[in-house]
Amino acid sequence: MIYRKLGPSKIDVSAVAFGAWAIGGWMWGGSDEQEAIEAIHAALDHGISLIDTAPIYGFGRSEELVGRAIHGRRDKVVVATKCGMVWDREEGEFFFHSSQEGITLRASDKKIYKCLRPESIRAELERSLKRLGTTYVDLYQTHWQESTTPIADTMATLMKLKDEGKIRAIGICNANLMQLAEYGPIDSNQEKFSLLDREIEQDGRLAYCRRTGVGVLPYSPLANGLLTGKIRPDRQFGAGDLRRGNRRFSPAGIEKVNGMLDQLRPIAEQHRCSIAQLVIAWTYSQPGITSVLCGARTARQAIENAAAGDVALSAEELETIGATVRV
Numbered sequence: 593m594i595y596r597k598l599g600p601s602k603i604d605v606s607a608v609a610f611g612a613w614a615i616g617g618w619m620w621g622g623s624d625e626q627e628a629i630e631a632i633h634a635a636l637d638h639g640i641s642l643i644d645t646a647p648i649y650g651f652g653r654s655e656e657l658v659g660r661a662i663h664g665r666r667d668k669v670v671v672a673t674k675c676g677m678v679w680d681r682e683e684g685e686f687f688f689h690s691s692q693e694g695i696t697l698r699a700s701d702k703k704i705y706k707c708l709r710p711e712s713i714r715a716e717l718e719r720s721l722k723r724l725g726t727t728y729v730d731l732y733q734t735h736w737q738e739s740t741t742p743i744a745d746t747m748a749t750l751m752k753l754k755d756e757g758k759i760r761a762i763g764i765c766n767a768n769l770m771q772l773a774e775y776g777p778i779d780s781n782q783e784k785f786s787l788l789d790r791e792i793e794q795d796g797r798l799a800y801c802r803r804t805g806v807g808v809l810p811y812s813p814l815a816n817g818l819l820t821g822k823i824r825p826d827r828q829f830g831a832g833d834l835r836r837g838n839r840r841f842s843p844a845g846i847e848k849v850n851g852m853l854d855q856l857r858p859i860a861e862q863h864r865c866s867i868a869q870l871v872i873a874w875t876y877s878q879p880g881i882t883s884v885l886c887g888a889r890t891a892r893q894a895i896e897n898a899a900a901g902d903v904a905l906s907a908e909e910l911e912t913i914g915a916t917v918r919v
């Protein structure tokens with residue numbers, strides 16, 4: 593496993609991280625608690641040191657599972673969580689309706705607001721600390737950006753929380769270039785980035801982070817599992833699974849991506865690795881990338897993803913992979 597500094601912070605993180613969204617069950621058709629805890633233990637036992645979660649992932653469930661899994665080994669784990677998506681108050685900017693399973697169009701379901709107001713952030717952090725069973729969060733990130741709170745107020749709150757020792761580093765997610773620049777001295781930026789999702793490469797956000805030393809944490813690097821090459825065209829996704837009804841996961845969409853991935857098999861065979869491992873290694877090898885947030889639901893997946901941290905690709909292989917798989 594490769595370890596890297598998280599932006600300007602003094603925190604070391606593994607180049608492959610554990611993403612804890614799916615284990616919360618929300619938007620993923622549910623999850624199994626025991627399997628989730630075993631997945632986190634397997635990740636930590638195989639060199640992964642960074643776990644990324646959020647309160648909204650199962651309305652507290654993902655954070656609780658992470659808390660249970662890291663009990664007794666807190667000091668060996670870099671815990672990243674988030675603020676700014678609330679379901680217990682109607683403040684900030686309305687985002688969407690959601691049931692316990694996932695996003696809906698029913699006005700009678702929970703209302704999710706984006707809210708980065710100072711008192712809301714403080715209240716959210718206290719609840720996250722309780723669920724995670726810890727007194728501090730290593731990396732605290734604004735989950736989505738919103739228009740009703742000035743970024744300067746949000747940033748001032750995060751700086752105060754850092755001074756108070758409740759958080760060790762500050763990160764943001766889902767920010768455009770202007771918002772990124774307005775935040776000032778942050779440690780990391782978390783954005784969607786994979787072989788199939790290259791926007792941050794094209795719109796200057798990745799280059800900005802490289803230039804300013806801000807760490808970059810790509811999310812959905814496996815395109816929600818599609819880039820593992822293991823999803824067959826006849827795969828049925830359960831109720832509430834975000835992949836159900838998604839065009840990318842239609843039989844034709846799956847076949848198209850699997851066809852591109854098949855062209856990478858000779859490179860994977862040379863490295864004795866799986867397609868998922870090749871894709872993860874490509875992602876953490878891109879200049880400016882710090883740690884790739886790989887979602888996993890089982891110990892087997894977590895171990896496979898962690899081992900991608902040992903796949904060293906040549907410049908030529910990186911170029912071939914990047915040119916072969918794209919939308």
Ligand SMILES: NC(=O)c1ccc[n+]([C@@H]2O[C@H](COP(=O)([O-])OP(=O)(O)OC[C@H]3O[C@@H](n4cnc5c(N)ncnc54)[C@H](OP(=O)(O)O)[C@@H]3O)[C@@H](O)[C@H]2O)c1
Pocket residue numbers: 610611612613614644645735765766782810811812813814815816817818820822868885886887888889892893894896897
């Ligand atoms: N800040 C944000 O707004 C934001 C948004 C999205 C994600 N994230 C973060 O990024 C993390 C990762 O993103 P993601 O969960 O969307 O997608 P991902 O990492 O692209 O895909 C994860 C899914 O792929 C499948 N998978 C993973 N490893 C596998 C393996 N080795 N073999 C076969 N299948 C495998 C699993 O689903 P199945 O087993 O069901 O197929 C897993 O749930 C999240 O957990 C979260 O921490 C953040």
